[in-house]
Amino acid sequence: MKRYIYGGIRPNDGDYVFDYLYNLPDDIIELSPPQLFRSSIRNHIYWFGYMFKDSVSSKQRTDFIHYIKDIGDHTISDHELTQFIELPLGELDKRISMYDLDCFVYPVSKRSKLVSKMISVIGDYTSHETKRTSFELVKKAPTEIDFDWELLEMDTADDINKYNQMKRYAEEHIIPAIRELDYFSLAKNVKPKYRKYIMNYLGFSDDRELEKFSKMQGSNILVIDDINTSGSTLNEILRILNKVNRDCNIYVYTLIGNFKTA
DSSP: OOOOBOOOEEEETTEEEEOOSOOOTTOOEEEOTTOOEEOSSSSSOEEOOEEEOTTOOHHHHHHHHHHHTTOSSOOOOHHHHHHHHHHHHHHHHHHSOGGGOOEEEEEOOTTOSHHHHHHHHHHHHTOTTSOOEEEEEEEOOGGGOEEOHHHHHHHTTTOHHHHHHHHHHIIIIIHHHHHTOSSOOHHHHSOGGGGGGEESSEEESSHHHHHHHHTOTTOEEEEEEEEESSSHHHHHHHHHHHHHOSSSEEEEEEEEEOOOOO
């Protein structure tokens, strides 16, 4: 039986109320702490985070994401944001000891301060006295971004017309448009149904970092990301990490998102 911790987050005249005491009908967020979703394909991967209620509209979701990302007229206070990040950490710590983590991995984006705040809060939560390695996955140049043609072929194996249509559109529009960009954003530059096929847009900052991560055999890795909607960015991160080092335990902490094992 699914059990929810009280979210207590509800809209209030362009702002939001955070009380964490009660679940009310007009709440937009629920935290699902007992649900750690394990992948049956990759090695020991778990997904964790807040969930929007099914009744919440796309606009409400976008408005709240902008709110916690400090975008727009109304923004969340530092104290409230810290509490919002800490609550899932306490539940995650019951399943995996946060003090046993060996390193953090997170994507770097010049357009979001939220990941940096999450890393700061996690550092405070797990004690600054504990030394851990951190790896930043950086955006690659748009000219290096590629398309997973094999995955597209597998997904459309029973519909050759769909395959040809999507392949043609990707070849003639998506990839050329991406490679002309100065800065690539998966959410802004690619239609949702094509996002899962975009690859090689993230990577380690240099070969030394890649080699360092490859040697962390048997380590406990926490992947940190702020918003997971389609799962495409997390899938790209996990693909990169597993390609470099398959002998590690990977846990994922996403602040808000869908739970989809990969």
